[in-house]
Amino acid sequence: MDIDSIKKEFPIFDNKVQNNDLVYLDSANSSQKPRVVIDRIYDFYSKEFSNVGRSVHYLAVAATNLYENTRTSVQRYINAKDKNEIVFTKGATEAINLVANTFGQKYLEEGDEVLLTELEHHSNYVPWHFLRNSKKIKIEFAEINDAGEITIEAIKNKITSKTKIISVTHLSNVTGAILPIKEIVELAHSKNIPVLVDGCQGAPHLKLDMQELDCDFYAISGHKMYGPTGIGVLYAKKKWLDDLPPYQGGGGMINEVKKTGISYGELPNKYEAGTMATAQVIAFNESIKFMEKVGIENIEKHEKELLDYGLDILGKNNSIKIVGNPKNKGGVISFTIEGVHPHDIATILDEDGVAIRAGHHCCQILHEKLKLPATARASFGIYNTKDDIDQLNQSIENCKKIFNI
Amino acid sequence: MDLKELYQEIILDHGKNPRNLRKTENFNKDAKGHNPLCGDNVHIYLKLNENKKVEDISFEGHGCAISMASASIMTDLVKGKEEAQVKEIVNDFLDMIKEKEELQNKILNEDEKTKLMCLSGVKQYPMRVKCATLSWHTLTSAIDDFQKTVNTES
Numbered sequence: 132m133d134i135d136s137i138k139k140e141f142p143i144f145d146n147k148v149q150n151n152d153l154v155y156l157d158s159a160n161s162s163q164k165p166r167v168v169i170d171r172i173y174d175f176y177s178k179e180f181s182n183v184g185r186s187v188h189y190l191a192v193a194a195t196n197l198y199e200n201t202r203t204s205v206q207r208y209i210n211a212k213d214k215n216e217i218v219f220t221k222g223a224t225e226a227i228n229l230v231a232n233t234f235g236q237k238y239l240e241e242g243d244e245v246l247l248t249e250l251e252h253h254s255n256y257v258p259w260h261f262l263r264n265s266k267k268i269k270i271e272f273a274e275i276n277d278a279g280e281i282t283i284e285a286i287k288n289k290i291t292s293k294t295k296i297i298s299v300t301h302l303s304n305v306t307g308a309i310l311p312i313k314e315i316v317e318l319a320h321s322k323n324i325p326v327l328v329d330g331c332q333g334a335p336h337l338k339l340d341m342q343e344l345d346c347d348f349y350a351i352s353g354h355k356m357y358g359p360t361g362i363g364v365l366y367a368k369k370k371w372l373d374d375l376p377p378y379q380g381g382g383g384m385i386n387e388v389k390k391t392g393i394s395y396g397e398l399p400n401k402y403e404a405g406t407m408a409t410a411q412v413i414a415f416n417e418s419i420k421f422m423e424k425v426g427i428e429n430i431e432k433h434e435k436e437l438l439d440y441g442l443d444i445l446g447k448n449n450s451i452k453i454v455g456n457p458k459n460k461g462g463v464i465s466f467t468i469e470g471v472h473p474h475d476i477a478t479i480l481d482e483d484g485v486a487i488r489a490g491h492h493c494c495q496i497l498h499e500k501l502k503l504p505a506t507a508r509a510s511f512g513i514y515n516t517k518d519d520i521d522q523l524n525q526s527i528e529n530c531k532k533i534f535n536i
Numbered sequence: 537m538d539l540k541e542l543y544q545e546i547i548l549d550h551g552k553n554p555r556n557l558r559k560t561e562n563f564n565k566d567a568k569g570h571n572p573l574c575g576d577n578v579h580i581y582l583k584l585n586e587n588k589k590v591e592d593i594s595f596e597g598h599g600c601a602i603s604m605a606s607a608s609i610m611t612d613l614v615k616g617k618e619e620a621q622v623k624e625i626v627n628d629f630l631d632m633i634k635e636k637e638e639l640q641n642k643i644l645n646e647d648e649k650t651k652l653m654c655l656s657g658v659k660q661y662p663m664r665v666k667c668a669t670l671s672w673h674t675l676t677s678a679i680d681d682f683q684k685t686v687n688t689e690s
Contacts, residue, residue, distance in 0.1 A: 472600030474574050504575020
């Protein structure tokens with residue numbers, strides 16, 4: 132695969148950052164955008180803009196078709212059974228909030244348990260926390276092992292007769308652990324427990340097949356998939372979308388509105404109230420086509436090579452401690468350097484044009500468990516090369532020099 | 537000042553060997569500060585004498601080089617000052633970090649002001665300003681006897 136020519140499709144790399152070439156190692160936070168995505172937003176607003184799903188004029192019909200084309204692309208990309216199982220949201224956060232809210236309303240009672248893991252991003256904890264107050268539910272956390280993974284046993288240990296839903300990440304944004312989702316779903320379903328998967332880190336990096344995974348809900352973030360911000364996807368099995376109440380009320384999601392009562396629209400309109408992020412949804416189609424063109428298998432292979440190379444190079448550096456050592460790991464390397472706070476590392480690396488993230492990465496539960504106030508994190512995307520990792524390592528050496536390590 | 541100068545001057549001196557990193561015996565005022573974004577913690581101990589002069593000030597805690605250096609320089613500079621002067625220095629420093637180009641107070645001498653101005657380099661990194669100001673807000677909290685932990689995010 133020709134990474135150099137793929138990288139050329141991302142205009143951000145044409146510009147210098149503080150007089151340096153950009154070494155972008157923060158894709159787990161948000162990925163950069165290929166030209167086709169950026170151009171699509173411009174073209175849509177310049178030549179094709181109209182609101183969707185309402186008016187019958189030419190532009191409205193064309194825009195509606197474009198909007199629905201993205202739904203078809205997402206369905207194809209994740210191999211969902213039905214197009215109407217794809218609901219657009221403003222992000223994965225809203226997708227999880229949608230499920231927590233509607234499932235919580237209908238199925239959770241005082242004393243019921245929601246099972247999460249210690250790896251969860253705040254966006255897969257806080258929405259459930261709301262139900263602690265409103266419904267007096269309990270939240271349990273499956274525990275990580277020393278490698279920073281969640282095993283099927285860790286899940287099994289926390290399932291009780293009170294467990295009503297399991298909500299887990301597909302790929303940890305800190306340790307990089309890939310969870311055994313299929314086994315978790317099989318186990319949960321044998322006990323009639325539905326499973327939500329936070330796919331923020333899964334969807335951009337792993338081949339997805341909803342029918343094979345068989346999970347009940349899967350949350351996707353568009354901006355981590357080389358797509359625009361403000362767009363996410365909730366995949367949900369049709370039986371759940373038919374069964375659960377609507378999330379937000381407004382235009383577009385209704386069937387008939389009378390003074391005495393309201394009936395709701397059919398899927399997927401039922402969950403898409405108000406004017407949606409139309410341009411972003413339409414441009415998101417280009418992100419999916421871009422990923423299909425590169426090929427998810429190639430993306431996986433490339434990022435695995437980068438990961439192995441990065442673990443090797445940074446592993447040889449004695450002052451670096453890598454956080455977690457999962458057997459099945461995605462393109463994320465979190466690390467600490469004895470004697471240098473991660474925020475100092477990130478600020479100093481930034482001077483060389485090396486963009487990493489430092490902090491708790493929205494995973495305070497995990498950092499508390501690891502007894503680390505913060506970590507530094509390098510994460511990979513399709514545009515990264517081994518040179519980027521060499522530059523990372525060199526900048527870390529420079530940082531150590533500044534700190535006399 | 538470029539970033540490397542900022543780091544070299546502050547870190548290699550105060551950041552790595554913070555002054556007054558201990559607990560004052562017989563302190564009569566104290567306060568805690570916390571920055572949840574980086575996990576930085578600071579606990580300031582203050583001993584004011586009967587004339588409301590800072591007889592001793594110290595701190596405990598952990599954090600990035602900027603927050604440690606800032607606490608170190610701060611404790612050095614306010615020692616021996618009167619309470620009203622301390623407040624003036626704190627407010628002056630916070631104004632400088634936020635917007636003003638120079639320190640305005642007439643309490644500190646030029647050498648002391650130069651030390652503080654080393655920290656002005658964080659202005660260009662908005663995410664790092666909180667690292668530099670945590671101990672200063674916590675000192676205000678100690679003087680004013682606020683009972684609540686200072687939190688940079690609330």
